[in-house]
Amino acid sequence: xxxxxxxxxxxxxxxxxxxxxxxxTASEVCLAAIADAGLEPKEIDGLFVxxxxxxxxxxxxxxxxxxxxxxxxxxxxxxxECGGMTAALAFKLAAQxxxxxxxxxxxxxxxxxxxxEDAEDFEHFLKGMTTALLGLYGPYDGVFGLxxxxxxxxxxxxxxxxxxxLSREDLAEVCVALRRFAAExxxxxxxxxxxxxxxLEAPPVSPPLGLxxxxxxxxxxxxxxxxxxxxxxxxxxxxARVRAVGEAHEPAHFAPLKGPISRFESASRAAAExxxxxxxxxxxxDVAEVYGVFSATELILYEDLGFFERGASAAAVRDGRTxxxxxxxxxPSGGRLSLGHPAGATPLYSMVELLEQLRGGCGKRQVxxxxxxxxxxxxxxxxxxLVAILEAAP
Amino acid sequence: xxxxIDAQTAxxxxxxxxxxxxxxxxxxxxxRLCTTRCDQCGEAAFPPRSFCPYCHxxxxxxxxxxxxxxxxxxxxxxxxxRFIAPEVIGLVDVEGLGRILSRIDAPLEGLRIGQELEVxxxxxxxxxxxxxxxxxN
Numbered sequence: 396x397x398x399x400x401x402x403x404x405x406x407x408x409x410x411x412x413x414x415x416x417x418x419x420t421a422s423e424v425c426l427a428a429i430a431d432a433g434l435e436p437k438e439i440d441g442l443f444v445x446x447x448x449x450x451x452x453x454x455x456x457x458x459x460x461x462x463x464x465x466x467x468x469x470x471x472x473x474x475x476e477c478g479g480m481t482a483a484l485a486f487k488l489a490a491q492x493x494x495x496x497x498x499x500x501x502x503x504x505x506x507x508x509x510x511x512e513d514a515e516d517f518e519h520f521l522k523g524m525t526t527a528l529l530g531l532y533g534p535y536d537g538v539f540g541l542x543x544x545x546x547x548x549x550x551x552x553x554x555x556x557x558x559x560x561l562s563r564e565d566l567a568e569v570c571v572a573l574r575r576f577a578a579e580x581x582x583x584x585x586x587x588x589x590x591x592x593x594x595l596e597a598p599p600v601s602p603p604l605g606l607x608x609x610x611x612x613x614x615x616x617x618x619x620x621x622x623x624x625x626x627x628x629x630x631x632x633x634x635a636r637v638r639a640v641g642e643a644h645e646p647a648h649f650a651p652l653k654g655p656i657s658r659f660e661s662a663s664r665a666a667a668e669x670x671x672x673x674x675x676x677x678x679x680x681d682v683a684e685v686y687g688v689f690s691a692t693e694l695i696l697y698e699d700l701g702f703f704e705r706g707a708s709a710a711a712v713r714d715g716r717t718x719x720x721x722x723x724x725x726x727p728s729g730g731r732l733s734l735g736h737p738a739g740a741t742p743l744y745s746m747v748e749l750l751e752q753l754r755g756g757c758g759k760r761q762v763x764x765x766x767x768x769x770x771x772x773x774x775x776x777x778x779x780x781l782v783a784i785l786e787a788a789p
Numbered sequence: 790x791x792x793x794i795d796a797q798t799a800x801x802x803x804x805x806x807x808x809x810x811x812x813x814x815x816x817x818x819x820x821r822l823c824t825t826r827c828d829q830c831g832e833a834a835f836p837p838r839s840f841c842p843y844c845h846x847x848x849x850x851x852x853x854x855x856x857x858x859x860x861x862x863x864x865x866x867x868x869x870x871r872f873i874a875p876e877v878i879g880l881v882d883v884e885g886l887g888r889i890l891s892r893i894d895a896p897l898e899g900l901r902i903g904q905e906l907e908v909x910x911x912x913x914x915x916x917x918x919x920x921x922x923x924x925x926n
Contacts, residue, residue, distance in 0.1 A: 521790065522797050528870060529801035534810040535836045536890045538798060538919050539878065540871030546878045550862035557902055601864040602897065646842065650880055652835050652887035656862065 403432025406617035409735030441501030478774030483742035507739030549601035552691030559706030577729025584735030615737035641668030659777030684745035
């Protein structure tokens with residue numbers, strides 16, 4: 396097996412809607428990532444993509460229409476989908492094809508565009524929505540009229556607070572900390588500073604979660620180029636070598652039948668696999684980008700990934716130990732809550748941030764001497780997780 | 790609008806369901822909340838299956854859930870496709886089975902973790918009934 400490295404990356408600012416068509420947006424970030432790697436488009440021989448919007452129909456043969464549009468002649472390509480983990484799997488396939496020696500330069504793309512709420516034909520929209528939501532939440536949970544996964548995560552938050560005797564203030568602290576990072580990130584959707592009071596007084600969404608405890612509807616696109624580590628070295632490209640990928644899925648969909656919802660087994664399993672493969676411990680990680688789509692989820696993940704004891708994340712956040720005053724720095728991009736969460740692209744936004752951190756080019760939000768990075772992505776209330784360990788190279 | 794949601798829900802239940810979900814809703818219509826248990830390993834499954842998801846035996850039988858359960862977690866959603874918002878949603882701990890998602894037919898304010906609930910039934914359409922839970926007084 397060869398060693399894979401991330402050699403180029405690009406992402407557009409996260410916003411509620413895309414300012415251009417999905418195809419124009421996707422083409423723009425792909426070409427920018429290729430240029431960032433110092434390559435020509437004709438050198439790309441692998442293309443792995445998310446659907447052109449997770450909640451949008453019409454993705455049939457999207458990898459083919461995109462390779463046609465970009466003029467890419469590949470040795471491997473596919474569209475992949477696994478909920479919020481989608482773009483991480485596009486990356487994984489790109490890295491695997493490079494490691495197997497099938498592809499020299501593989502491109503991974505994640506793009507998402509918010510569902511169109513203002514559909515002109517309301518009846519058509521309602522029909523599509525009813526079917527899509529029942530398909531997503533299944534024939535049992537779906538009939539209860541769930542309009543979003545928020546109630547599941549809200550109940551997870553309620554159990555986490557209940558079991559560890561924590562409060563909504565503890566959740567609010569992490570929202571504030573992430574917003575402070577986002578203020579320094581030109582790609583972030585929400586950059587205006589907020590206070591604990593703002594979070595506590597925001598309109599309730601699903602108790603105990605209020606509006607600022609939740610990531611908001613977002614669109615965006617991000618892409619990375621993966622190449623052999625030896626090429627990156629010879630070409631002297633500042634890159635991130637892929638030291639490990641761990642992945643774990645539980646036989647559950649949203650709320651599990653048994654087992655706790657105040658912690659997520661898949662994240663711990665995927666992390667344990669990745670740490671073992673890389674031969675490192677959590678404390679060796681300088682910077683982590685984790686998939687905290689809600690405030691409580693963010694805190695739970697710090698613990699699931701082995702950084703703190705159960706229930707101890709909140710105190711660490713309050714003391715500044717998660718944002719630069721010692722130890723691993725979490726979500727310097729602003730995280731899902733403030734960078735934004737275009738789900739189909741989110742894991743690649745994390746990867747773009749990690750590459751830039753490991754290259755040392757993040758300005759005011761730069762993590763000092765960042766050499767080892769951790770990426771976490773998940774699908775459907777953490778019933779599956781992917782953890783990748785990256786290392787600065789050279 | 791209600792007619793569209795009802796018709797589409799029925800169609801989606803067929804599209805995304807299976808033989809076990811069809812039987813589940815047949816029994817719910819008769820106001821019986823049921824699932825399947827494996828004859829071989831004895832594990833109860835939820836959702837019900839036409840086989841055992843633990844030992845994969847095809848020898849299963851249907852049984853009715855105990856009427857009482859305990860509230861494990863709860864919240865509400867401000868927007869719902871079907872019900873009047875805000876809609877209280879909970880995870881209900883059923884002894885010998887595990888936790889299932891349900892509507893909770895009570896205001897959020899009076900609820901607490903661990904309280905005892907009892908199952909009740911609600912007609913969505915003549916064909917589709919759902920279970921929900923109410924606090925035991």
